[in-house]
Amino acid sequence: MKDIQSLFPSELNEHPLVIAGPCSAESEEQVLNTARQLARNGVKIFRAGIWKPRTKPGGFEGVGSVGFPWLAKVKEETGMLTATEVANRQHVEVALEAGVDILWIGSRTSANPFAVQEIADALSSSGCDIPVLVKNPVNPDLELWIGALQRVYNAGIHRLGAIHRGFSAYGKHIYRNMPQWHIPIELRRRYPNLTMICDPSHIGGKRELIAPLSQQALDMGFDGLIIESHCDPDCAWSDKAQQITPEVLDVILNTLVLRESVVTTESLALLRRQIDSLDNELLEVLNKRMAVSREIGKYKKEHSMPVVQIGRHDEIMQNRVRAAEDMGMDGDFMRIVLSAIHEESVRQQIEIFNGKQ
Numbered sequence: 001m002k003d004i005q006s007l008f009p010s011e012l013n014e015h016p017l018v019i020a021g022p023c024s025a026e027s028e029e030q031v032l033n034t035a036r037q038l039a040r041n042g043v044k045i046f047r048a049g050i051w052k053p054r055t056k057p058g059g060f061e062g063v064g065s066v067g068f069p070w071l072a073k074v075k076e077e078t079g080m081l082t083a084t085e086v087a088n089r090q091h092v093e094v095a096l097e098a099g100v101d102i103l104w105i106g107s108r109t110s111a112n113p114f115a116v117q118e119i120a121d122a123l124s125s126s127g128c129d130i131p132v133l134v135k136n137p138v139n140p141d142l143e144l145w146i147g148a149l150q151r152v153y154n155a156g157i158h159r160l161g162a163i164h165r166g167f168s169a170y171g172k173h174i175y176r177n178m179p180q181w182h183i184p185i186e187l188r189r190r191y192p193n194l195t196m197i198c199d200p201s202h203i204g205g206k207r208e209l210i211a212p213l214s215q216q217a218l219d220m221g222f223d224g225l226i227i228e229s230h231c232d233p234d235c236a237w238s239d240k241a242q243q244i245t246p247e248v249l250d251v252i253l254n255t256l257v258l259r260e261s262v263v264t265t266e267s268l269a270l271l272r273r274q275i276d277s278l279d280n281e282l283l284e285v286l287n288k289r290m291a292v293s294r295e296i297g298k299y300k301k302e303h304s305m306p307v308v309q310i311g312r313h314d315e316i317m318q319n320r321v322r323a324a325e326d327m328g329m330d331g332d333f334m335r336i337v338l339s340a341i342h343e344e345s346v347r348q349q350i351e352i353f354n355g356k357q
Helices: 028-040 064-078 089-097 113-126 142-154 182-190 200-204 207-219 246-255 266-302 310-326 331-353
Strands: 017-021 045-047 081-086 102-105 132-135 160-164 195-198 224-228
Touching: 017 028, 017 195, 017 246, 028 045, 028 064, 028 246, 045 064, 064 081, 064 089, 081 089, 089 113, 113 142, 132 142, 142 160, 142 182, 160 182, 182 195, 195 207, 200 207, 200 224, 207 224, 207 246, 266 331, 310 331
Parallel strands: 017 045, 017 224, 045 081, 081 102, 102 132, 132 160, 160 195, 195 224
Antiparallel strands: none
16 A cells, blocks of 8 residues: 555645544434534534444434435535445445545444455445545454555555544443554554544543543644534434534634644654663563573473463562552553563463473
8 A cells, every 4th residue: 555645635634634523414404503513613524424333223323315415415505525434335336426525434344354345346346536534443453454444445545544443342441442542553654654533532432532532643643533523412313422512623623732743853862862772671671581481481391380370470460560550650551561571471481391492
């Protein structure tokens, strides 16, 4: 995907790029009322779900094709571009026929290569040059995300963008979907020209989290935001807790701090050298730790002991995580670090058991 192009016309290449509108198109009045307010505040791209994939049957699954004339009126009255989600070939064909300007592939769909390929084939058959956004899969799988982007790219769609909407996690958390920022950051590292858009509505799941998540995304170099905005959020037919009024959205956008990316970094040179030195020290310490692990592996082999000692592992995890939290570090971060170290220690000990060391 080396020749990924700018996602939108040059006049829309502003920073941050903002896509806003209701989670679902519910009625012509609701769609137009929301769009008019957003347009007055300078938003140039209007989003609305026409079809809504629901976790369980019986919920509101979107108004369907009846909503496309409403989007056409939005474009006619306000001049905004329109965007909606597609999940199969029929969705693509109907949306293109209705004149929708931008399509996005949702997280449930991007997790299914068969569904993405069906969408890609429909786009290829249409011969239509249209920007396509691909949300990350529901689970934290970077390769699956990249695979979905590649399928669309191979269909001849080179105006591509990625939407980071967070990843599902079991249990109750502060976020609806865990950000796991390192995954979109790695995507950006591999494809630096790919337009990256953050979806703070779906990451947070709560109105009060939209502003801080939006700021965090911009601080990390995201190109834009896609935010759910409804003229009457408390009466929304879907995801009302994470939608905000156009007025509140305008306040948020006007209070975001845009970092100056062209400022010289000479003043950071000393601090970066310190980071380099500390990283080298970390590598030396890890190397010493692995040497001790190999000695432990030899002892276990000589005494016919199993490689993994669950009790010892749990004890280390609890103590080290607690100590890290006392130092002001995040507990989940330290669990990830310790798990990686433990896995490498186990790998090296197994090599000893197999006579490879």
